[in-house]
Amino acid sequence: MRVFTITAPNQGEVREIPMPVPGPGEAVLKVAYCGICGTDYHIYQGDFLSPYPLVNGHEFSGVISALGDGVDGWQEGDRVAVDPTLYCGHCYHCLRRQANHCDHWGAIGDTTTGALAEYVRVPARNMFRVEDHETLEEAAFTEPLACVVWGVERLRVVPGNRVLIFGAGPIGGLLTQMLNLSCTADLTVVDVQDEKLRVVRELGATATFINGPDLKTQLMDRTRGRGYDIVLDCTGVAPVIEGMFEYAGPNAKIMFFGVASPKARISIAPFDVYHQDWEILGSMAINYTFQQARDLLAAGRIKVKPLLTRIAGLEEVAGILGRPKTATELKTLVRPNAD
Ligand SMILES: [Zn+2]
Ligand SMILES: [Zn+2]
Structure with a gap:
């Protein structure tokens, strides 16, 4: 063969x-x-x-x-x-x-x-x-969706949470749909490609932005300076991961979903994690979540x-x-x- x-x-x-x-x-x-x-x-x-x-x-x-x-x-x-x-x-x-x-x-x-x-x-x-x-x-x-199911379980979304996702690739698109079904109040997605942002808008993103020099102003305007309750990286790009902490509000959950290089390093202020009551979460592959992903696809809930x-x-x-x-x-x- x-x-x-x-x-x-x-x-x-x-x-x-x-x-x-x-x-x-x-x-x-x-x-x-x-x-x-x-x-x-x-x-x-x-x-x-x-x-x-x-x-x-x-x-x-x-x-x-x-x-x-x-x-x-x-x-x-x-x-x-x-x-x-x-x-x-x-x-x-x-x-x-x-x-x-x-x-x-x-x-x-x-x-x-x-x-x-x-x-x-x-x-x-x-x-x-x-x-x-x-x-x-x-x-x-089913496999990438099963990874997303595990991530969403770890996030423990609260109704009304405002969510920011970096990366509108296939994982960003699946996460957008899962979090859209989870009673979130805002689902903002950031990417560098306009065409990918068009697709996530179709899948339920409530706002999208190009990652450029105006991003900070745009996201702070959108949240009235409060930042987001959930910030997720789906890029695995170290500078993007380091930058996303800027948009995390008090008690935010900050999830590293994208796979970074094992050699990559970022710098964060421990004081901010303490002072903002932040939760930093990883999400590694699949953990008995495959049948859940099968059920979501078979039911047509995720496109x-x-x-x-x-x-x-x-x-x-x-x-x-x-x-x-x-x-x-x-x-x-x-x-x-x-x-
Ligand atoms: Zn994969
Ligand atoms: Zn074992």
Whole structure:
């Protein structure tokens, strides 16, 4: 079968490797769609904890093509989305609902062979059913939405909260919708690309601003100098993260959602955190939140079509990961199989 493989930092190619065979408790899927995520750029650039060579790709949907021994409740031909989280289920952290901090944590496509491939092998317990009325394109968004669900759980939104989001990419677009459904009073989104801001306005943002020299005045005017109750970064860009503290009001929750480089550093005043009663929150991947994301998508409560920019083939992946995203590019899905 054909797979995309990262062979060294900033180098990748399509290769032929043997078909995977499911072991006990596993399934093999014919991959339908696999999303390309910000993390894939980090992995490609050698900026993430991944071993090379690696077949990456962790946001995927597919159809079951083979089942290993001891797998109940599934049949060949069933349509699924897959939680890529590899967790043991019995270590200290797994037992405290911290699967994203499992002692043996890994993720399909980040630490083991992923879904930028015609076929992929997965633990059966990681598969989640895609309903008949859903498309497999939409189902490929379950993984990023499951990350957003975990972030929103951590935020504990209070009705009437005023929210500021930096970054109108696919995660910003999903967060905008989730927080729009959470009884927020204001949902302001900032980005450097006008076209992306147009899309988040369609998805429920109440105001959008270009990140430029007037931003501080614009945001302070909008909040009458009070700042926001929730400030979220979805860019992973250190200067943006450092700058967002300026817009946090008293008792604000400040969430780092975007994945920054492990080497990045920012400077903040501890006095401000104390004096403003701030809460600083991270949100790492998925923590048993995949079924919630499936339910939200199946119910049509979260729209993903406006976030889909294009569908590419396996041979285009190296080109996509090797250049910066264009101004209008949101989510690219890869379709590894021709049929
Ligand atoms: Zn991702
Ligand atoms: Zn564990």
